[in-house]
Amino acid sequence: MNDLFALEYIINPNKRIFWVYIFTAIAISIIYYYYNSRGKRVILSSKLWLHPSAKLDYYYFFISYFIKVFMLIPIVISAKSIAFLVNKQLYLQFDYYENTYFSYEVVILMYTISLFIVSDFSRYWLHRFLHTIPFLWEFHKVHHSAKVLTPITFYRVHPIENLLFGLRYSLSIGLVTGVFVYFFGAMIDIYSVLGVNIIVFVFSILGSNLRHSHVPFSFGQRIEKWFISPKQHQIHHSRNFFNKNYGGTLALWDRVFGTLKLSKEVKVLKFGLRRNQMNEYKSIFDLVFKPFKLLAVKNIKNIKKGN
């Protein structure tokens, strides 16, 4: 039951707000403001951290946690089940395969990288679909309704979106794992730090918590073509650029599929939805039920139009 406690997120290296990642985000911010004093007042202002939107994020974080634990996790198929199905199907279709070529170390390296890439790729597309498919956008709007960004905004996600990301996780991780088990048997593992994929760990300590913040930390033009910087994700949260920078860690997908926006191309950031829409997301009740209401209203309108 200890694990079923929202504050466990702070001590769990698999969570975005693990204390080490928060600590490195603060350290990066200090260094950043040492060289760029502009915006320093905002980040230290109680108006930011106690803004109604930020407060709503804090409350919603706890509520959504219980929704996830008691309503979503029980229904999301596990990555293990998917892996088992994939592996079994490969085994039944192509019979047993024995790896005699790759060493244990190489297999670990390939598995670590494959998990990361497939996961990041599927994350990009699901995120893009959440914006481009009108039905899904109603749910993803909840995340974009944050007027100010704090690391906790990461968890301002509608349960339906949580469900989709849970499925994405199971399918992508399960697929990669099932294929690797088929080819390499029990000798699969990942290079990890504190039990986290080492690649993910490195990006997490490099300011992942600044993605939802007002610290416009950029990696510089060259690196941003490959990896999404905190500033690039802030650009994605800016009203005029919702359709840019869908990427999680790699900017490669945005580049390949034409949705990349570099930091230097955007000067002013305006977070949140349009003013009239913002009024629709002012309470926890709104965050959970408004998307359903809006979808229902839309449907009724469409039906009427059809008539």
Added chain:
Amino acid sequence: MKKILFTLMFLVSTIFAQETALISILKNISIPNVQNTINNADALKKDLNEQNFKKFLKSWKKVEAIYFAGEIDNDYLDSPRYIDVFHNLKEDLNEQMKRVIASKDDVNIALFKNSFKTINALEYVLFNDKEITTREKLLSIEIIKSIQSHLNDIKEVYTNYLKQKPKEEKWENAMIINTLVASTYRLKEWRIGDPSGNSSKYKDDIDNKRAEYFLSKNSFEAITSILDAHDEIMNTSNSYNFGKMAIESGAKAEVMEVQNAIKNAKIEVSKLKNDDFSNAKELYNSAKNLHNAYYLSLIEQLSVTAKILDADGD
């Protein structure tokens, strides 16, 4: 019904054990098996007869069935192929050994290829006809010496592993299960399926000449030995081994399934005589059950590997 083996096998599970399953297996099973094979090789060198060859062959099969040295030290990945080339050689070894025997070259020169110094080559030299000539004796002794040298290497790898700081237990267990899976696949497909016409390669095409030890008629003996090796690793009445470790990890039912599959395969092989594979369908099925029991368990170790930060959005 396909069952999943060893539910918690890959979790750290040896709270009550003094040593890991691999350490215990190396000490109590692998090293004694290698030593036994070296001793049997000595006996065969002294007296090149059918019984001594059978003993030597049976002990070697137990070493080969659960061969870990290549994973422990990559330099020894190919050692089994220096001893045994069954299913790993495209050329006709018997034809080549015929020429080696007929040749007037010095024994060392005549046995210039690795495959000429294997147990398969030895079998031809000893069993190509009823008589063992002086030259065949000299060749046999040289082959056995070469095999013994590789066996000593294997023993050294195992002994050194016991002296060194062991690797992660998770790695050890993964290696054991991969070895068991691969071993049962070869047993099912190569050693039983190919001669009996049950393998995908030779469907309904029975040919006893494809059997592992067709010349000396020791193929069923070899199969029994391989099953014995699996029994040593999984039978819970023996010293601390993989079966016991799995049971401690909460996989009693699954271990029993493996044990039953081994038992059934032994019963099936005992029913067959004279190295005749024409009625080996049931033996093939029982070996398949054993392979499946091991293979389908692999998935259980996934929970520890796939963690990606938060399954939420961004």
